Amino acid sequence: MSTRFFTQYGEEIATLTMEHVWLTAAAMAFATMIAVPTGIWLTRAPRWARPIIGVTNILQTIPSLAMFGFLLPLPWLGERAARIAIFALTAYALLPILRNTYAGIRGIDPAVIEVAQALGLTGTQRLFKVELPLAASFILAGLRTATVTCIGIATIAAAVGAGGLGELIFRGVASVDNRLVLAGAVPAALLALAADGALGLLERRFKVAAR
Amino acid sequence: MSTAIEFRAITVATPQGRRLLEDISLCVEAGTLTVLLGRSGSGKTTLLRTVNRMVLPTGGEVLVNGKPNRDVDMIALRRSIGYVIQETGLFPHFTVERNVGVVLEAEGCARAERVRRSHELLLAVGLDPAIYADRFPNQLSGGQRQRVGLARALAADPDILLMDEPFGALDPLTRGEMQDMLRGLLAGLKKTVLLVTHDLDEALYLGDQIALLSEGELIACLEPEEFLKSDLPEIQGYVRAFHRGERSAGPVAKR
Secondary structure (H helix, E strand, C coil), X not given: CCHHHHHHHHHHHHHHHHHHHHHHHXXXXXXXXXXXXXXXXXXXXXXXXXHHHHHHHHHHHCCHHHHHHHHCCCCCHHHCHHHHHHHHHHHHXXXXXXXXXXXXXXXXXXXXXXXXXXXXXXXXXXXXXXXXXXXXXXXXXXXHHHHHHHHHHHHHHHHHCCCCCHHHHHHHHHCCCHHHHHHHHHHHHHHXXXXXXXXXXXXXXXXXXXX | CCEEEEEEEEEEECCXXXXXXXXXXXXXXXXXXXXXXXXXXXXXXXXXXXXXXXXXXXXXXXXXXXXXXXXXXXXHHHHCEEEEECCCCCCCCCCHHHHHCXXXXXXXXXXXXXXHHHHHHHHHXXXXXXXXXXXXXXXXXXXXXXXXXXXXXXXXXXXXXXXXXXXXXXXXXXXXXXXXXXXXXXXXXCCEEEEEECCHHHHHHHCCXXXXXXXXXXXXXXXXXXXXXXXXXXXXXXXXXXXXXXXXXHHHHHC
């Protein structure tokens, strides 16, 4: 790619990358706020775990282009393309975070939970001093999977006009210009790798050595 | 002497109706060590766990220091009773020091006081705080982990200590050391201890009285000497089974 290409598109690539990051980050924040508390609640009411994790599983099987299409005619949500994108990405991010939160807490050595109860830790103390720290690396692993997936899916959001790096890809495909496709695809791939690496580091920091 | 724990006609049944414990009545005097002895599935752990309401009896009641334990706030009740189990249940993400002080931490005790108390207790159970305080549980041997578990149970200075097969997972030599350590420690502390084991020698060595359970029923509760002399078939059966090794080893030793 020539320097001329970059002088022409450099600024746009930067803007669209920022948009991409913003869409994904907002969706991750919402998904975490929903999925982590729900996952914790499911460990207290395990009979709900199958149906609820099942629903998030079904959400994930909806093809992303179709999902964006379904949301388009909805009131309020359909008015702004970014709203649709964030909503859909949040839905896709729920499953990995929810499942890992639930499995992470349920996977803690039962003896540890028993002692936490028997020594008189309150429910809140057990959650914040024992369960969340011990499940943290699992929860972060779920967040990592969700983030990497959503950075990819977010490129489709350009189809409904939500912006992001998909914008360049769609334009490149339409005008049969591979340079434009790459100008969208390469930064999206680099974003995914960067997120994967950073969250992977965080995950390892929270890993607790097993006995 | 006053009664620290009194089981009154305790019955525990599963929701499916299976009886785990049947009409158990037993008194534990303050400052003594009572062993709950029995084979696996005899209900001894279930009985132990009714004391701090980890198990709720379907019939009868447990009195702790004269009060029905179901009338006491659950968190307060549990903090006033030490608890040690075979698997130790040490918090793997806490240092030894923080593990020992966890009940004090839960009570909102200041850090300096927690550290002081935790080091004092580590010394009491035979671990040098200078070496062990900052280690994590996965850096300890099985016996050391049990010592930390015991120190943690004693941190809030509870009157009552519940111990569920505390030395069950240890090799015989380490187990012997731990039994000596526990005996020495308790001699100076005057705690009321309820200890679950299936090991007759442990029961005879540590217990002031031994309660034998079988299939959810209390067979007898006797002092160690009386226990060995008893002619109850269940007790004789248990004693015989346990000393089989000694009898068969006899002739070999003479050779």
